[in-house]
Amino acid sequence: MTLEELRELAETERGRQSKFRHRILFCSAAGCLSCGSGNLREAFTQALREHKLEGEVEVQGTGCMGLCGQGPLVKVHSDETLYERVDADAARRIVGEHLAGGRRVAEHLVDTTRPFFAAQSKIVLENCGRINAESIDEYIAVGGYEALAKALTEVPPDGVIEQIRLSGLRGRGGAGYPTGLKWGIVRKAKSEQKYVVCNADEGDPGAFMDRSVLEGDPHRILEGMAIAGYAVGANQGYIYIRAEYPLAIERLKLAIKQAERLGLLGNRIFDSNFNFRIDLRIGAGAFVCGEETALLRSIQGRRGRPRPRPPYPSERGLWGMPTLINNVETYANIAPIMTRGSAWFASIGTPKSTGTKVFALAGKIRNTGLIEVPMGIPLRKIIFDIGEGTPEGTEFKAAQTGGPSGGCIPKEHLDLPVDYESLATVGSIMGSGGMIVMDSTSNMVDVAKYFMEFSVDESCGKCIPCRVGTKHIHGLLEKISAGTADAGHVRLLEELCTMVKETSLCGLGQSAPNPVLSTLRFFRQEYDEKLVPETAGENGTHKNDKTV
Amino acid sequence: MTQTTKPNSHPSGDNRFKLLDRTITKHQANGDALIEVLHAAQEIFGFLETDLLIYISHKLKLPLSRVYGVATFYHFFRLKPNGKHTFVLCTGTACYVKGANGIQQAVEGHCRTKFGETTADRSVSLISARCVGSCGLAPVTVIDNQVVGKMTPEEAVNRLRAFQEEEVTA
Numbered sequence: 001m002t003l004e005e006l007r008e009l010a011e012t013e014r015g016r017q018s019k020f021r022h023r024i025l026f027c028s029a030a031g032c033l034s035c036g037s038g039n040l041r042e043a044f045t046q047a048l049r050e051h052k053l054e055g056e057v058e059v060q061g062t063g064c065m066g067l068c069g070q071g072p073l074v075k076v077h078s079d080e081t082l083y084e085r086v087d088a089d090a091a092r093r094i095v096g097e098h099l100a101g102g103r104r105v106a107e108h109l110v111d112t113t114r115p116f117f118a119a120q121s122k123i124v125l126e127n128c129g130r131i132n133a134e135s136i137d138e139y140i141a142v143g144g145y146e147a148l149a150k151a152l153t154e155v156p157p158d159g160v161i162e163q164i165r166l167s168g169l170r171g172r173g174g175a176g177y178p179t180g181l182k183w184g185i186v187r188k189a190k191s192e193q194k195y196v197v198c199n200a201d202e203g204d205p206g207a208f209m210d211r212s213v214l215e216g217d218p219h220r221i222l223e224g225m226a227i228a229g230y231a232v233g234a235n236q237g238y239i240y241i242r243a244e245y246p247l248a249i250e251r252l253k254l255a256i257k258q259a260e261r262l263g264l265l266g267n268r269i270f271d272s273n274f275n276f277r278i279d280l281r282i283g284a285g286a287f288v289c290g291e292e293t294a295l296l297r298s299i300q301g302r303r304g305r306p307r308p309r310p311p312y313p314s315e316r317g318l319w320g321m322p323t324l325i326n327n328v329e330t331y332a333n334i335a336p337i338m339t340r341g342s343a344w345f346a347s348i349g350t351p352k353s354t355g356t357k358v359f360a361l362a363g364k365i366r367n368t369g370l371i372e373v374p375m376g377i378p379l380r381k382i383i384f385d386i387g388e389g390t391p392e393g394t395e396f397k398a399a400q401t402g403g404p405s406g407g408c409i410p411k412e413h414l415d416l417p418v419d420y421e422s423l424a425t426v427g428s429i430m431g432s433g434g435m436i437v438m439d440s441t442s443n444m445v446d447v448a449k450y451f452m453e454f455s456v457d458e459s460c461g462k463c464i465p466c467r468v469g470t471k472h473i474h475g476l477l478e479k480i481s482a483g484t485a486d487a488g489h490v491r492l493l494e495e496l497c498t499m500v501k502e503t504s505l506c507g508l509g510q511s512a513p514n515p516v517l518s519t520l521r522f523f524r525q526e527y528d529e530k531l532v533p534e535t536a537g538e539n540g541t542h543k544n545d546k547t548v
Numbered sequence: 549m550t551q552t553t554k555p556n557s558h559p560s561g562d563n564r565f566k567l568l569d570r571t572i573t574k575h576q577a578n579g580d581a582l583i584e585v586l587h588a589a590q591e592i593f594g595f596l597e598t599d600l601l602i603y604i605s606h607k608l609k610l611p612l613s614r615v616y617g618v619a620t621f622y623h624f625f626r627l628k629p630n631g632k633h634t635f636v637l638c639t640g641t642a643c644y645v646k647g648a649n650g651i652q653q654a655v656e657g658h659c660r661t662k663f664g665e666t667t668a669d670r671s672v673s674l675i676s677a678r679c680v681g682s683c684g685l686a687p688v689t690v691i692d693n694q695v696v697g698k699m700t701p702e703e704a705v706n707r708l709r710a711f712q713e714e715e716v717t718a
Contacts, residue, residue, distance in 0.1 A: 031682050034695030068684025205679035206641030243587070243624050244680055282587055284622030287678065301582035302614075303621040362642035362683035369684050403641060434683075436641045450644050454678070460621075 001263040001270060003149045006140060009262075013141035021056040022099055023077035026086070027129060028061030029068075029215045030247050031208075031369075036087065037061075037072030043088040047095035057099060063216015065129035067116065069368035075129065082110040115385035116367050121348070123356050124332040125372045128216035133251055136258035139219040145264050147338035148223050151230055152272045155338075160231040161187060164334070167342035168354035173199060173290075173327035174402060174431045175507075176353070176420040182324065185314040186232040189322035194234035196225050197318070197325045199295060200241040200248070203287035204403030205454065207434030209358040210328035212370050214241070214248035217332070218255035222278060224331030226265065227338060229276045232324050237278040240295050243285060252280055287404075287458035291506045292325045294460065305462045306506035327432065329358055349375030353419035363400075363436040364390050373418070380414040383437060394439035398522070402431025404451040404458075405511035407518025408438070427518045429511070444523040445530060448516045449477040455512035466509030469500035473516060480527060486534040490527055494520065558603065564592050565603070572607050579610045582618055586625055595626040623678075631666040631673040633711045635704075636690035640679030646686040652676070654701035658708055671715040672708060 017023065026032075026040045044059045065073040070084035074094065081104055083094060093105045112118075122128075131138040139145070151160050165180025186194060198221060202210040214221060225237045241249055256278055259265040267275045281299045288294045289304040292313050298304040299318060317323020333355060337345045346354045353375040359382065362368045366388040373382060383389065383399060390396050398408040407428035409416060416422050420430050438447065452474040461467045476493045479485040497513035497520075504510045520527060558565035571588035575581030585608065589600055596619050605615040619625045637655070639648050652663060655674060659667050666673040682688045685697025691707060 030680075030695065031684050031697075034682055034685060034688075034697055068682070071684070202681070203678065205639070205644075206683055207679070208681035208683055211681045244677065282584070283624075284583055284587065285624035285678075286622050298583065301580040301584075301618065303618055360683055362686060363645040368642075368686070400641065434641065436645055438645060442645060447645075450641070458678075 003146070003153065003270065006145055006149055009137060010141045010143070013137040016137075017058070017141065020058040021078065023058045023060060024094075024099075025060050025062045025075045025077055025129065025132075027063070027065045027071060027073040028133075029064035029128075029212055030245075031064065031068040032071035032073055033247070035071045037074075039088060040072060040074065040086060040091055043091035044095065047092045048099075050092075051095055051100045053095065053099060057095075060132045061134070062131060063128035063133045064125070064212040064370050066120075066125070066371060067110065067367060067369045069366075070110070073110075073129075077130075080112070082112050083108040084110045114388075115381075116369075116371070116388065119377075119381060119386050120372050121356055121374050122372045123336050123345075123348075124213060124220075124329055124358050125216070125370065126336075127220065128212060128370075131217070133216050133218060134254055136219060136255065136262065136264075139217070143339065144219055144335075145223055147335035148226050148230075148264065149270050151227050151338055152270045152274055157187060157231045157233065160227060160338070163342045164231070164337060165342075167337045167345040168352075169330065169333055169337065169345065170353065170420065171327060172329035172333070172357070172432070174405070174429055176430060179326065179330055182314060182326070183228065183231050185312075186234075186322050186324040189315055191322050193236075193319075193321045194232055195318045195321055195323040196229045196232065196234045196237040197295070197299070197313075197323055198225055198237065198239040198328060198331055199290065199292070199325055200239055200245075200328045201283050201290045201295060202242060202245075202328075202432060203290045203458075204405075204432050204434045206360065206362055206400075206403055206436045207432050208360045209370060209433040211245050211248050212360075213328055213332050213358070214245070215251055218248075218251045219259065220335060221252075221328055221331050222255055222259055222265065224334035225278060226269065226276050227334050228324055228326065228331065230274050232322075234324065235275045235277065237276065238281050238299055238318070239278060240281045240283060240289070240299055242283045249280065249282060256280070286460070287454075288460045288506070288508050291508055294506070295325070296323065303460070305460045306508070308505060329433070350417065350419050352421060357418070357430065357433060359433045359435045361387055361435050361437070364394060364439040364442070365437040366391060375419045376417040376422075378415050379409060379418055382418065382435070383414070387437065390437065390439040394441060397438045397440055397442060398444070400428075400436040400438065400447070400515075401434065402429035402511075402514070403434050404454045405429060405507065405514055406431045407514045408444070408447070408522065410522040412522075427514065427521060429514070444519040444526045445477065445481050448519045449474065449481055451515040452477055452512070455508065459508065459512075463503075463505035463509060465500045465503040466505065466512065469496055469504070470509070470512050472496060473500065473513065477516070480530050483530050484532065485530070486532050488534055490520075490531065567592050568603075569607075572604075577608055579608045579614075582608060582610065582615065583622075586615075586619055590625060595629045597627075628666075631670045632715070633672040633692050634675060634690075635672050635708060635711075636675045636677050636680070637663065637704075638678075638680045638682075638686070638688040638690070639676045640683060640686075640688075642683035642686040643679075643688055648687040651687055651689070651699055651701050651704050655704050655708060658705045667712070669712065669715050672711045 074086040169179040170176040294304040294306040605612040663676040
């Protein structure tokens with residue numbers, strides 16, 4: 001395969017598509033599939049046959065179109081019409097009235113000038129909902145694998161790293177470590193063998209960004225990983241993905257097979273000396289495996305237990321070799337940076353947090369779904385413009401980011417710009433991108449308890465602060481929630497949270513108290529309301545000061 | 549040493565072991581592939597019986613403690629068989645905020661079984677999952693591998709009642 005051959009393939013595919021008068025794209029990501037989009041192909045095909053349009057219209061499944069709460073979604077590609085809640089009956093009407101008659105079906109029409117669509121800017125999700133995720137030709141037709149071709153034939157590895165560094169891209173897994181810097185460290189590490197790993201163990205409950213990218217545009221990840229492999233000098237990549245995402249696994253397997261067949265993965269890619277293979281490793285349901293050292297152990301078939309760092313995986317990773325680990329969304333940003341340049345990428349977002357971020361917007365909000373916004377966008381804009389606020393009759397209370405490792409942002413901070421640093425100032429984190437909206441009906445003590453229960457369950461048990469501490473924090477929260485605790489218990493709770501935060505071995509334990517600390521900081525009165533008056537114990541000391 | 553059975557087949561003659569052996573061979577019986585092998589074993593046999601774990605430990609030349617340790621560490625692996633049907637309730641944050649708790653209570657009350665267990669008549673296993681990733685449809689359940697979103701306590705109990713009645717008429 002050469003660049004010319006790749007472009008030829010793209011041209012052929014574009015030619016094939018242009019033969020159709022219309023293309024109907026229906027969302028076949030997990031969200032829409034579960035409201036019945038799987039039957040739509042049959043429904044459309046049948047309706048097209050009835051109107052004798054089968055030769056002129058192509059029906060194709062695609063990735064997530066974003067507005068997951070209103071699925072199944074269908075797009076008529078030729079005039080960019082979007083329909084929501086499409087069932088077999090609606091499918092028949094779209095064919096009959098819109099395609100044959102030229103009138104749009106008003107009942108199912110989605111207004112795409114709404115801020116939900118207009119206020120987003122898509123880089124990572126640009127192909128999601130536009131191409132058939134199961135076709136490598138369609139990915140190539142929109143310029144896929146050109147970035148890899150260019151990198152391999154025109155840019156030396158150091159040049160690739162320099163470009164990523166200048167783009168200002170930071171890790172999208174949550175911590176925000178500069179990606180170019182990480183790549184540079186792995187490149188400099190001296191070793192015969194290096195590895196590239198994609199962390200697709202999206203365990204944060206309430207987050208589905210990575211799944212949507214993997215289901216909607218799997219080749220984008222493969223291309224990003226291959227460029228990373230070339231830049232750092234690795235010939236083997238692993239994608240560690242949750243077993244809970246069977247559709248994403250299936251599409252990745254297919255994508256790898258297709259790329260190998262065309263020689264875009266394997267030996268001597270684009271006639272260069274670069275060889276790169278990608279294998280899948282399926283997780284088995286352990287949140288802690290999102291932590292990088294635990295993830296590496298899990299790839300090696302062990303219990304997913306973290307180890308102290310340093311040495312960092314970039315020095316000693318898989319089988320003791322230097323290993324680059326990045327998140328799905330990070331890899332999804334690589335190809336656009338390579339083709340459009342680092343200056344373009346750096347011009348989006350804020351100077352310190354460049355580019356865009358994908359969020360999974362869910363909870364008590366009108367528009368639930370997948371959104372991509374430029375970094376630094378005010379939270380208010382996400383909640384009230386894009387999300388269109390909380391449902392009728394309730395009031396916005398807080399947005400929770402970062403899941404069980406993050407915190408909540410109350411309404412006083414609605415104008416906070418959403419970037420790595422600003423979120424940290426209010427005690428939350430960017431996280432991987434879950435954003436759960438809570439309204440006046442959500443009790444914050446219960447929310448904290450919910451997250452702590454999660455952390456108790458998911459603690460791997462290796463270090464004591466996390467294993468025992470989270471359990472006791474949960475116990476205290478239960479007491480408070482049941483109305484049997486007093487102010488002494490809250491003091492103990494704060495003390496325990498600080499201790500677990502400061503002394504745990506890995507990120508899971510260090511961040512597990514965040515939801516409690518954050519709700520204590522902003523919603524203290526909800527804790528206080530549940531307390532009973534403090535009673536003095538014997539000898540003048542408080543009886544609750546020493547026991548849980 | 550003389551071999552009484554054909555190489556690579558289980559003495560019981562159970563053909564499913566041949567399927568498992570294929571996965572093991574694919575990974576060159578490498579101990580690092582333990583999780584892949586356990587996934588395959590669970591897919592073939594439905595759950596991971598102790599005998600099966602012993603078989604895998606021999607094949608991969610790993611101590612049984614390691615195999616057992618890994619199988620019990622990960623939530624995904626089952627050491628007991630599931631009921632005839634499975635009812636998975638997502639307890640992710642979005643589902644929690646949208647009332648998964650109410651469903652849990654209604655279901656546990658109706659089945660007199662806790663989540664994580666199988667009903668006494670073995671008709672259905674109640675499983676709680678940490679986010680199935682369909683948060684737009686919260687609260688979400690996965691009933692017999694079909695995602696069913698926007699669930700209510702009443703609907704959930706109705707579904708379970710149907711499973712149990714099926715058991716009585718069968």
